[in-house]
Amino acid sequence: MRLFLHQLRSEQRIFWRNRESAVFVFLFPVLLFLLLGTVYSGHYRGRPVTDYLTVGLIAYGVANTTFGGLAITVVIRRELGLLKRILSTPLPAPTYLIALVCSLLLAFVLQAIAIVVLGKTLYDAHLPSDRLSLVLAYALGALCFAGMGLGVASLIRSSEGASAVVNVIILPMTFLSGGFGPTRDYPQVLNAVADVLPLTYLVDLVTGIVFDGKAIWDQRSAVAVLAAWGVAGVLVALWRFDWQPRER
Amino acid sequence: MTAISVRGLRKSYDGVEAVRGIDFEVAAGEVFGLLGPNGAGKTTTVEILEGYRKRDAGEVSVLGFDPGRRERALRARIGVVLQSSELWPNLTPAETVRMFAGYYPKARPVDEVVELVGLAEKADARVKTLSGGQKRRLDLALALVGDPDLIFMDEPTTGFDPQARRAAWEMIRGLRALGKTILLTTHYLDEAQQLADRVGVLRNGSLVTVGTPAELVGSQLTEIRYRANGEPVVERTETPTRRLNELTGAALAEGRELDEIEVRRASLEDVYLDLLDEDADA
Numbered sequence A: 001m002r003l004f005l006h007q008l009r010s011e012q013r014i015f016w017r018n019r020e021s022a023v024f025v026f027l028f029p030v031l032l033f034l035l036l037g038t039v040y041s042g043h044y045r046g047r048p049v050t051d052y053l054t055v056g057l058i059a060y061g062v063a064n065t066t067f068g069g070l071a072i073t074v075v076i077r078r079e080l081g082l083l084k085r086i087l088s089t090p091l092p093a094p095t096y097l098i099a100l101v102c103s104l105l106l107a108f109v110l111q112a113i114a115i116v117v118l119g120k121t122l123y124d125a126h127l128p129s130d131r132l133s134l135v136l137a138y139a140l141g142a143l144c145f146a147g148m149g150l151g152v153a154s155l156i157r158s159s160e161g162a163s164a165v166v167n168v169i170i171l172p173m174t175f176l177s178g179g180f181g182p183t184r185d186y187p188q189v190l191n192a193v194a195d196v197l198p199l200t201y202l203v204d205l206v207t208g209i210v211f212d213g214k215a216i217w218d219q220r221s222a223v224a225v226l227a228a229w230g231v232a233g234v235l236v237a238l239w240r241f242d243w244q245p246r247e248r
Numbered sequence B: 001m002t003a004i005s006v007r008g009l010r011k012s013y014d015g016v017e018a019v020r021g022i023d024f025e026v027a028a029g030e031v032f033g034l035l036g037p038n039g040a041g042k043t044t045t046v047e048i049l050e051g052y053r054k055r056d057a058g059e060v061s062v063l064g065f066d067p068g069r070r071e072r073a074l075r076a077r078i079g080v081v082l083q084s085s086e087l088w089p090n091l092t093p094a095e096t097v098r099m100f101a102g103y104y105p106k107a108r109p110v111d112e113v114v115e116l117v118g119l120a121e122k123a124d125a126r127v128k129t130l131s132g133g134q135k136r137r138l139d140l141a142l143a144l145v146g147d148p149d150l151i152f153m154d155e156p157t158t159g160f161d162p163q164a165r166r167a168a169w170e171m172i173r174g175l176r177a178l179g180k181t182i183l184l185t186t187h188y189l190d191e192a193q194q195l196a197d198r199v200g201v202l203r204n205g206s207l208v209t210v211g212t213p214a215e216l217v218g219s220q221l222t223e224i225r226y227r228a229n230g231e232p233v234v235e236r237t238e239t240p241t242r243r244l245n246e247l248t249g250a251a252l253a254e255g256r257e258l259d260e261i262e263v264r265r266a267s268l269e270d271v272y273l274d275l276l277d278e279d280a281d282a
Helices: A002-017 A019-039 A049-080 A082-087 A093-123 A131-155 A159-177 A188-194 A198-211 A220-240 B042-050 B093-101 B110-116 B132-144 B162-177 B189-195 B213-218 B240-254 B268-281
Strands: B002-013 B016-027 B031-035 B057-062 B078-081 B150-154 B181-186 B198-203 B206-211 B222-228 B231-237 B259-265
Touching (some): A002 A093, A002 B093, A019 A049, A049 A082, A049 A093, A049 A131, A049 A159, A131 A159, A131 A220, A159 A188, B002 B042, B002 B181, B016 B057, B016 B181, B016 B198, B031 B189, B078 B132, B093 B110, B093 B132, B110 B132, B132 B150, B162 B181, B162 B189, B189 B268, B213 B268, B222 B240
Parallel strands (some): B031 B181, B031 B198, B078 B150, B150 B181
Antiparallel strands (some): B002 B016, B002 B057, B198 B206, B222 B231, B222 B259
């Protein structure tokens, strides 16, 4: 526990000192929320569309921070030989990875708080009465996407392409899954594609809580699909995760 | 006391043997140099000892542990200087050393280690503003902060300018004086000669010789060079006095000069190049 906290502190310092992670990983979803909140108007199912954007952009934050930020960090550190360096120290490898994951989860929590606070003050967005379900849904999503982040990091070969690969996954996925706005008017084909994407199930889960008044345990299939994606990511990581640079 | 013992070590990559059954021992407190050209198997050998790679065959003991099992108790007692010197660009040297200090059960004080590697003035600058040599020194600080008994250094001065190399040598001598065991790889002969108590020469994955620099040089023949009829001649002999007597006697009798005559003991470099040359004959 002492080692974990020591490493979490170091990881937080590294995260906030790095302009790329502080801006693209933390700030970008918040900025996108402000932008979309300004340009979208009208209502979604009888409520201001900014209510939808608040939960949607937090879901994007899950993908961007706990999945994308984690995958890019792991690949870059692996290729720079930083993971290899850690491996020779007495710090247990699981402690290191858990601290790194928790550091990004912490960044996500702050990001989500920022979006909620901005949504309330600027757009008068409303949160549901069942806040526990909402928090649990995002927590589940964040953990599952972190698992997928480790899996994808294990599949990416070089740090040069890491950022591109990750964004090519995240941006279309968020668009299709409804993170940037409702998808009910999308063509059938796109909705069919969206049906296999994990973020779709997180967006369904949180919009179900906010707009349909469902609790998280009323939506077991979405929970199961998300969890399956998370487990699949962890399995890929267990199979292919590398501590040493792939490119020499 | 033996710090490292290696018996019949083998390692292949995709069917190509990188290490073909090597044996050597490193005593506690000794500086042992693994010398060899690129691709000779130095890094593979060291990485097996550091616990980064699994061996295919052989027995290996590092401070009494099997490094292949990667036990924490062993990792707490070794320090590793890798070939690459990438670090966290936005941390300062002091922060980086403090992060690593937290990993070890009996870490040395951060300030002391930063001072030791000569980075006190740069302790609070971002790592990205350090020069290449300063980064390498920070690298060394990370290997030292856990107060290890055994330090691995993979080509510690590659890419250094002569002055930085001298400084690094001084530091390594200082570590030896503290009683640390050091295993270093290098392809610089002068480095091995300057630092190592004993040297092992690797060629094509085999250890072709092990000994003190003096032994390696001492076992070598004396070299006599001269020109005969304009052609350069090089002879190596175990009995230079007799051979010189013969040569000069014959030349005197024929009334000619042994042009550009030169007699010298082989340097470690000659020994090394000879050892590597046998490769071509093999």
